Amino acid sequence: DSGVTQTPKHLITATGQRVTLRCSPRSGDLSVYWYQQSLDQGLQFLIQYYNGEERAKGNILERFSAQQFPDLHSELNLSSLELGDSALYFCASSVEAFGQPEAFFGQGTRLTVV
Amino acid sequence: AQKITQTQPGMFVQEKEAVTLDCTYDTSDPSYGLFWYKQPSSGEMIFLIYQGSYDQQNATEGRYSLNFQKARKSANLVISASQLGDSAMYFCAMRVDPSNSGGSNYKLTFGKGTLLTVNP
Numbered sequence: 001d002s003g004v005t006q007t008p009k010h011l012i013t014a015t016g017q018r019v020t021l022r023c024s025p026r027s028g029d030l031s032v033y034w035y036q037q038s039l040d041q042g043l044q045f046l047i048q049y050y051n052g053e054e055r056a057k058g059n060i061l062e063r064f065s066a067q068q069f070p071d072l073h074s075e076l077n078l079s080s081l082e083l084g085d086s087a088l089y090f091c092a093s094s095v096e097a098f099g100q101p102e103a104f105f106g107q108g109t110r111l112t113v114v
Numbered sequence: 115a116q117k118i119t120q121t122q123p124g125m126f127v128q129e130k131e132a133v134t135l136d137c138t139y140d141t142s143d144p145s146y147g148l149f150w151y152k153q154p155s156s157g158e159m160i161f162l163i164y165q166g167s168y169d170q171q172n173a174t175e176g177r178y179s180l181n182f183q184k185a186r187k188s189a190n191l192v193i194s195a196s197q198l199g200d201s202a203m204y205f206c207a208m209r210v211d212p213s214n215s216g217g218s219n220y221k222l223t224f225g226k227g228t229l230l231t232v233n234p
Contacts, residue, residue, distance in 0.1 A: 002158075033221060042222035043205065056219035088157055094220060103149070103209070103222055105159035 003027065006091050006106035014114055018079040021109045025072055025093030032056070033076040033094070033103070034066055038087040049074055081113045116141045116208050117226045118225035126231050134181070135191040135228045137206030148189040149222065150180065153203040154185035162204075165189060196232045203227045 003026035014017055023034050034046040036059075045058035049068035060066075063081075068074040078085060088110050094103040117140040127133040139148065150162040165173045165180045173180040181190040193200055207222040 002161075031220070035222075042226050043207075043222075045221040045223070048219055048221060055222065058221065090159060092222075094158075103220070104161070105151075107158045110157065 002106065004059045004091060004093050004104050004105040004106035006089075006109050008109060009107060010110050010112075011114060012112045014082060015081055015083060017081050017113075018077065019081065021076040021078070021084075021089055021091075021111075023076070023091030023106055025074070025091075028103050029093035029095060029104070030072065031094055032065045032072070033092045034060075034074070034076050035092065036087050037090065037108075038084075046076070054098040059080075061111065078111070083113050084088055086111055116143075116210060116223040118206050118208055119224055120206055120225035120228050122152075122228045123226070124229045124231070126233060127193075129198060129232055129234050130195055131193060132194045133196055133230065135193070135204050135206075135230065137189045137191065137225060139187050139189060139206070139208050141208065143210040147209045148182070149178070149207040149209070150189075150191045151205045151207060151224075152200075153205060153210055153227070155202070158185070159205075163191065193230075198232050198234060201230060201232045203229050 005024040007022045024100045030051045032049045037043045046060040047066050048056040052068050063079050066076045088108045090108045092103045116197045145165045148165045152160045163175045163178045165182045177194045179192045205227045206225045212219050
């Protein structure tokens with residue numbers, strides 16, 4: 001168990017809808033990263049939050065947004081969903097120090113858009 | 115920009131034999147870390163091993179070892195005594211020290227992965 005909790009584990013929704021994915025980082029980790037894993041794009045970094053503030057953006061679509069709350073849990077909001085958004089979405093947390101090697105991943109949320 | 119290349123889409127190995135999964139990387143940053151993750155069919159990402167760019171010795175974790183050749187920019191994963199439960203997707207990833215550029219993003223850049231199948 002990595003200590004990172006993601007809910008829900010599976011999500012099936014229709015095109016055009018909006019969903020929210022939730023992530024609770026490991027105790028003590030201030031930083032949360034969101035990744036998307038799809039068949040054609042592989043694993044890609046989407047966005048990073050640190051202690052409630054957005055720190056960096058990767059290949060995140062404008063239809064997607066995220067936030068991190070005071071209790072450090074994070075939510076990834078996906079709107080106007082398209083078939084191509086079907087993917088496995090991971091959240092990871094880590095200690096913000098380069099010397100700390102591990103990034104701990106949650107179990108992922110498998111999103112299917114039909 | 116960082117790039118990870120895994121040239122083996124799939125690999126087969128007999129149970130109890132050793133297998134090497136290839137990974138090459140590209141970065142201009144002097145300070146970086148290299149990771150290997152295992153993703154079984156259930157989907158979770160399991161951290162296996164880490165190698166820092168300044169580490170003098172190759173990293174080892176149980177049956178996993180990382181063959182780090184800095185000049186060649188390679189970080190191959192060696193799994194010894196393969197087990198059936200090792201059948202999974204394996205990803206090589208890299209993280210650079212963001213302080214070199216004044217940033218604070220410790221994101222991981224992943225390769226495309228290698229699907230390892232262990233045969234009985």
